[in-house]
Structures are given as C-alpha cells and as structure tokens.
Ligand SMILES: O=C([O-])[C@@H](O)[C@@H](O)[C@H](O)[C@@H](O)C(=O)[O-]
C-alpha cells in the first residue's frame with residue numbers, strides 16, 4: 001500500500017444559502033466553501049471541506065503544494081508544514097472574524113481552519129486505504145448515532161428583489177409565530193427535538209417572546225438562544241432571568257471573557273460559546289474564571305478532528321461540557337463532525353448543524369437525519385462520495401462570480417435591502 005500524496009485538488013465553490021438573519025446582517029444568496037481532494041499513489045482519494053473565502057484559499061494553495069510526497073497517515077506533519085505558510089498580517093488586524101461570528105481571528109486560527117480540511121481529507125483517504133471508518137482511526141465510536149438540533153433562524157421569505165438566488169420553501173420567520181412554524185417544519189422534516197434560535201436580530205424582548213412561544217409549543221424540549229455577543233451584561237442577565245426556566249443554555253450572550261464571566265456568575269443559566277473560547281490559548285482564562293459551561297467545538301477552526309478530541313478532554317478535565325458549533329457546511333463536514341462526535345464521551349448536548357439550510361451539496365447522496373440523528377457509518381473513510389458533476393457546476397458558479405460573493409459578508413448582503421446598513425457595534429442592546 002502506497003499512502004504517498006501524489007495530487008491535491010482544491011475546488012472553491014459557491015453554494016446556495018437562504019436569507020438567514022443574524023446580528024451582523026443577512027446571509028448572502030451564495031456562500032463560499034472549499035472542497036479538498038487528496039489523492040495517493042494508489043489512486044485513493046480523500047475528501048475534505050473548509051471555509052472558501054479568499055483568506056483561506058490564500059493559505060490552502062501554497063499548503064497543498066507542500067503536501068506532495070508526504071503520507072496521508074502523517075497527520076501531525078500537517079501542522080508542521082502549515083506553520084511554514086505565511087499569513088498576510090492584513091488578514092488578522094481586526095482581531096475578530098467579522099464574516100462568520102466565530103471569535104478572534106489570529107494567524108494560527110486561520111492556519112488551523114485550513115489544516116482541518118486537509119486533516120479530514122487525509123483521514124478519509126487513510127480510512128479508505130485501510131478499510132476503516134474515520135471514527136476507527138480516531139479510536140473508535142462510543143455511540144452509533146449523533147444527535148443534532150434544529151438551527152432556527154429569523155429569515156426573510158426570499159432574498160431581496162433583483163438578487164440572483166435560489167428559492168427555498170421555508171417561508172419567512174420574523175416573529176414568534178414564524179419561529180414556531182419553522183421549528184415545526186424542522187421536526188416534521190428531520191425529527192429534531194432540541195431547538196436553537198439564532199438571536200441578536202431583534203430587540204431582546206422580541207426574542208424572549210419567540211423562545212417563550214417555542215417553550216409553549218414544545219414543552220420540555222431543550223431550547224437555546226444565541227445572539228452572537230450582541231447584548232450587554234445587564235441585558236444578558238435580564239434575558240437569563242426571563243428565560244432561565246426554559247433554556248438548556250444561553251449561547252454567547254455577551255462578547256469576551258470578562259463579560260461572559262460576569263454573566264455566568266450571576267445568570268443561573270449555563271453559558272455556551274463558539275466565540276469566547278475558540279482557541280486553546282483562550283481556555284485557561286475562561287475556564288478558571290467559570291466564563292463558559294459548554295464549549296461548542298468547530299473542527300474547522302479548532303484544527304481538525306483530533307484537536308476536537310483534545311479539546312473535549314480538556315473540557316472534561318475542567319467539568320465543562322462540549323458540543324459542536326456549525327456554520328454553512330456541506331455533507332463532507334457533516335460526515336466529519338459525525339465521526340468525531342461519535343468518539344467523544346460525555347457529549348451531552350445535541351450538536352448544531354446548518355446542513356438542513358444547505359439545499360446544495362457535492363455528494364452523490366446527501367446525509368440524512370433520522371429522529372434528529374445522523375447514523376455513524378462503518379463504511380471506510382468518511383463514507384461519502386463526491387459528485388464530480390455537481391462539484392463542477394458549483395465551481396462554475398464561483399468562477400462566474402465577479403468577486404462580490406467570494407468572501408462572505410453579511411453586512412454587505414444586508415445593504416442590498418437596507419442601504420446604509422453598517423455592522424452594528426457591540427453591545428447592540
Ligand atoms: O451563519 C450564521 O449566521 C451564524 O450566526 C454563524 O455565523 C455562527 O458562526 C454560528 O452559527 C453560531 O453559532 O454563532
């Protein structure tokens with residue numbers, strides 16, 4: 001068996017995204033992703049996926065070239081090689097990843113966000129070569145299915161008039177009744193039993209009313225609200241007081257460890273995060289100060305599946321819960337999330353996934369949710385297959401774009417409907 005990498009193919013694509021609202025604006029009609037194919041001397045191909053914005057492509061391209069001749073089994077080597085790839089300082093000056101509401105933006109985090117896609121591709125190739133599923137390469141599954149939650153968004157019925165976009169059949173959700181109707185569709189279509197509402201869009205009292213309506217419609221079901229750090233400490237405490245009896249956790253109510261620690265100390269509701277703790281460097285301060293009770297790992301920016309396992313072990317040590325964050329990802333990443341989640345003991349919360357919002361994919365067969373769960377496959381590798389025609393079609397869309405959609409910008413997308421819109425300063429309420 002020859003595990004030497006002989007070819008790496010990088011294909012940036014644009015995939016349809018509905019008009020989902022968040023505190024920064026609205027999702028663009030098409031969002032960028034990068035599909036990675038790593039091929040071995042024996043002709044085995046592994047698949048990976050990560051963010052496709054320019055700043056990631058800039059790193060992925062030189063990185064891919066340096067992997068030729070290395071082994072798909074050398075996962076540690078990926079990090080060493082990536083350390084040698086320069087990150088343009090301009091990319092990290094702001095310190096905050098404004099495009100995706102995903103916490104600090106450091107050079108290392110950018111590197112890890114790229115390495116992760118290649119790690120998954122290498123694991124997929126290695127698993128196929130050895131006849132083992134990815135979860136076996138990660139030490140073996142401790143569960144046969146992974147539970148996901150319904151990811152509710154305030155949304156418009158369609159993208160603004162005149163904007164080229166795909167239509168969706170979810171309808172609008174702009175008030176409590178709309179949110180409950182969307183939640184019902186999620187349960188009918190996928191069987192989810194936990195619900196997360198993306199907040200920070202409307203004044204807190206409106207979002208409190210929406211969560212109350214969910215609690216009435218789905219009594220006893222785990223509920224979460226995530227305003228992406230849009231609230232002050234006082235507002236966070238007010239919301240926690242109003243919703244404390246129905247929330248499983250409050251996600252990133254306020255921005256930064258100081259504010260989160262203050263809210264956590266007084267709220268009486270567990271706090272989850274995918275913004276306050278998104279790198280290993282942020283863990284000591286946040287954990288020792290009790291700023292977060294659940295970390296939502298995202299294998300893309302934590303540096304892959306094995307780093308997610310390491311994060312889970314650290315969380316366990318500190319008595320902090322762990323679950324999974326998600327952004328606009330496709331089936332390759334959902335498969336990767338499912339494999340790693342299957343290996344993490346003590347995964348007590350249903351994981352997030354945007355996948356139901358992504359009507360387009362690059363797989364021959366979409367992954368499915370059954371009773372809100374994805375079955376953990378024992379098929380070698382990730383257990384997914386690339387649809388080359390679909391990949392070419394979605395890549396063509398990327399090639400045809402004049403550059404406006406190649407970097408996700410929710411504020412720019414919002415300006416189409418509301419000229420003059422600027423990313424709101426935080427705290428917004
Ligand atoms: O896609 C969105 O609008 C989400 O708000 C996303 O950007 C976040 O990264 C995320 O899903 C979250 O849980 O904060």
Ligand SMILES: [Mg+2]
Pocket residue numbers: 226228251252273274275325
């Ligand atoms: Mg979040």
